[in-house]
Amino acid sequence: MTLEKNILKYLLPFFLLLMTAGMQAQQSVLEWEAVRPVVLEKSPAAQQARLFAEQAEAALLRARGGFDPKLFAGYESKQFKDKTYFQHSESGVKVPTWAGLEVKGSYLSAAGAFLNPEESLPANGQATLGISWTLGQGLLIDDRRADLFQARIGLRQGNATRDELLNELVLLGAKAYWEWVLHDNQLNIYDKNREQAQIRYQALRESFRQGERPAIDTLETFIQLQNRLLDVNFASVERRNAALELSNFYWPEGRQEPERISAYSSPALTEGLYKNYSETEMEALVQVALDRHPALRNYTAKLEYLEVEKRLKNEKRKPELNLSYNLLGSGWEFFPSTGAEGAAVFARDIKWGVNFSYPLLNRKARGDFQVTKVKIAQTRLDLQQKQVAISNKVRQYANELNTLSSQITLYRSITNNYRTLLDAENIRFSYGESSIFLLNTREQRWLEAQIKLLKLCSEYRKAEAGLNWAMGTL
Secondary structure: OHHHHHHHHHHHHHHHHHHHHHHHHHOEEOOHHHHHHHHHHOOHHHHHHHHHHHHHHHHHHHHHHHHOOEEEEEEEEEEEOOEEEEEEEEEEEEEEOOOOEEEEEEEEEEEOOOOOHHHOOOOOOEEEEEEEEEOOOOOOOOHHHHHHHHHHHHHHHHHHHHHHHHHHHHHHHHHHHHHHHHHHHHHHHHHHHHHHHHHHHHHHHHHHHOOOOOHHHHHHHHHHHHHHHHHHHHHHHHHHHHHHHHHOOOOOOOOOOOOOHHHEEOOOOOOOOOOOOOHHHHHHHHHHHHHHOHHHHHHHHHHHHHHHHHHHHHHOOOOEEEEEEEEEOEEOEOOOOOOOOHHHHHHOOEEEEEEEEOOOOOHHHHHHHHHHHHHHHHHHHHHHHHHHHHHHHHHHHHHHHHHHHHHHHHHHHHHHHHHHHHHHHHHHHHOOOOOHHHHHHHHHHHHHHHHHHHHHHHHHHHHHHHHHHHHOOO
């Protein structure tokens, strides 16, 4: 029974270790290519960004409503002391058109003992068909057409604003992702070094028991193991916090809260391509940014919006001249037999009018026009400034990537050299030609080099995301 307990005592940790390793092996690797579409599609911030485009579509629908046909009807009557003084009714439809012309068809009826003579109508009522036409101010553009023009531009503006917000969102998500990858890779390295320190400590303790090593070596190895346990502890906390930060952006399908990242493992950070950008490639990236960046598209749309406003303000400097013309029928009959022929029939049985007005100084319209011109000048300057800022930001990120690429190449070599020194020190130590102090020092330098290389790779990936953000293509 004692033998079985001893066997169980030593085998249980081994089985637990195998189970843990099996669970880790089953963890799927969470790649950035899988995270990015989730950030773009499912996160609440992405859905909020899409509301700008939906709002612009609603504004376009409202502007189109300015050209909707309109039904109207009205009835008025006065009864006093058993007498019907008058009864008026009118119903019809108005149809606005693109050229500032409004077509109107209606039917009127009137009756009563005290009806105003000018409101008298045929006994069977009167149908009318007419137009109202703006010939002065509003002929080329008016408020309705300006609203529609600006709403169409606003749709592009809403799409650009959406893309700009999504661009910012994916940048934050990418930084959180690569920070999590960094800490997950660091934890793996610290844990492997902890395992190595554990093996070395047990070996040296056994050597001490057999009288081959002094007690001081055992103590120094134990201190190294304690440091490695502390490294793992700190790295584990940093990984959990980085996973929580990433979970703010990673919302998979069907979940009402951010996914916990602990179910996934990270890709190897030191693998992959870390390229340099030539001057030609850099300038090509700048051109892509100038062509596609949503912030620049937003400014361009804003300029077009103001140009429409400028046209409208310029139109309002003109005098108002409005013409109305209505054909009058007898009941529903137009052009009764009156002896008139040809175009003369359009001069009989009609109601028409002309209205004209113009402010003598017209300072309000001229002031509004000047204000809009100033807004356009300001927006053009803002656009130029934004173009310069974006171009420089692209070049800055490309320069940073080139520097980091060179540093990664150099530090790969440094890390490999530290590993070579550690391997050589292990051989010397096995032959008794080195000390545990030197071995621990070599291992510490190799560990620091690995962590430094990981940080450089993480900074490169973040700068790579920053480059795509600066180009507006993230």
